[in-house]
Amino acid sequence: DGGITQSPKYLFRKEGQNVTLSCEQNLNHDAMYWYRQDPGQGLRLIYYSQIVNDFQKGDIAEGYSVSREKKESFPLTVTSAQKNPTAFYLCASRGPVRGIENIQYFGAGTRLSVL
Amino acid sequence: GQQLNQSPQSMFIQEGEDVSMNCTSSSIFNTWLWYKQDPGEGPVLLIALYKAGELTSNGRLTAQFGITRKDSFLNISASIPSDVGIYFCAGRDRSNTGFQKLVFGTGTRLLVSP
Numbered sequence: 733d734g735g736i737t738q739s740p741k742y743l744f745r746k747e748g749q750n751v752t753l754s755c756e757q758n759l760n761h762d763a764m765y766w767y768r769q770d771p772g773q774g775l776r777l778i779y780y781s782q783i784v785n786d787f788q789k790g791d792i793a794e795g796y797s798v799s800r801e802k803k804e805s806f807p808l809t810v811t812s813a814q815k816n817p818t819a820f821y822l823c824a825s826r827g828p829v830r831g832i833e834n835i836q837y838f839g840a841g842t843r844l845s846v847l
Numbered sequence: 848g849q850q851l852n853q854s855p856q857s858m859f860i861q862e863g864e865d866v867s868m869n870c871t872s873s874s875i876f877n878t879w880l881w882y883k884q885d886p887g888e889g890p891v892l893l894i895a896l897y898k899a900g901e902l903t904s905n906g907r908l909t910a911q912f913g914i915t916r917k918d919s920f921l922n923i924s925a926s927i928p929s930d931v932g933i934y935f936c937a938g939r940d941r942s943n944t945g946f947q948k949l950v951f952g953t954g955t956r957l958l959v960s961p
Contacts, residue, residue, distance in 0.1 A: 738889075774850050774935060774951035775890075822889050835880070836949060838889035 735759065738823050738839035744847050745810065745817060753808045753842045755823030763826040764806040765836065768792060768819045775822060781806055810844060818846050853936055853952030860926055861960050868934060868955040869920040876938030879912050879919040880949070884933045893934075894921070926959050933957070 736757045745751045755764065763782050767775040777790030781800040795814025800806055806825075810817045820843050824836040853870045860866060870879070878897055882890035894905050896912035896919060903910055909922045919936055936952040 736889075772856075772953070774853075774953045775949075776951075777948065780948075824889075835892055835895055837892065838882075840889045841887070843887070 736823060736825055736837060736839035738821075738842050740842060741840070743842055743844045745844060746847050748812045750809055750811050751817075751844065753810070753821055753823075753844070755806045755808065755839060756804055757806075757823075757825045757839075758804060759825055759827065759837070760803070761825035761827050761837075762803065764800070765824040765826070766790075766796070766798065766806070766808045767822045767824065769822060769841075770819050778808065778821075817844055819844060851936055851938060851950055851952040853955055855955060856953070857956040857958070859958045859960065862927060864926055866923040866926055866930075866957060867920060868936075869918060870936035870938075870952045871918045872938055872950070873917070874938070874940070874950075875916040876940060876950075877916070878939035879910070880937040880939065881908075881910050881919070881921045882935045882937065884935060884954075886932070890935055923957075926957075928959050928961050931957055931959050 739754045765780045766778040769775050776792050778796050779790050779798040781787040784803050787798050787800050797809045820841050822841045823839045826836045851870050851872045880895050881893045883893050884890040894903050894910040899916050900914050901912040907924045911920055933954045933956050935954050937949040939949055
């Protein structure tokens with residue numbers, strides 16, 4: 733089945749540790765996104781990528797890093813510089829601008845907690 | 848970052864009742880989207896609206912794109928227990944660069960009593 737796969741579902745981070753969240757899609761979408769969701773709030777954009785080997789900061793990029801070496805994959809690293817990393821992280825991808833797939837589809841999310 | 852004003856924040860209703868929620872923005876959007884999120888899952892698209900004034904239905908759900916392009920509403924008729932979840936609106940701006948940025952509402956939490 734086509735879709736977006738995020739792993740792991742749950743992740744724990746120790747103080748000072750970097751952790752990487754995986755996002756893989758087999759929808760052949762060019763654009764991919766990472767969002768952070770906190771309780772009672774909407775989704776906030778961390779990073780986005782419109783094409784392989786290119787990515788841009790979103791509204792809350794500090795303490796995070798990404799890479800886009802393959803079209804299918806857009807991993808997010810939560811670095812030790814992110815002082816409040818506990819949140820639900822959502823990855824999304826979007827199809828071509830000039831098509832019916834010009835909609836963002838989301839993965840099932842990764843819940844990150846600090847030990 | 849900008850967020851949309853979504854109301855109400857939460858609703859607790861009886862099964863069979865109709866529900867209405869809305870979203871307002873200070874900015875104009877060229878697309879409005881409504882998503883539903885179940886606990887511990889990612890949002891799932893319910894309805895997409897592309898034209899001002901557009902009224903679109905998806906089963907028991909009906910959504911409208913406001914004439915001013917600054918608001919949208921979602922109605923759910925004859926609610927059932929599986930309608931429980933958080934409903935998010937999202938507006939997409941007019942960028943012509945190909946970068947599609949969504950601005951999300953703060954969500955409406957719906958609880959349905961059997």
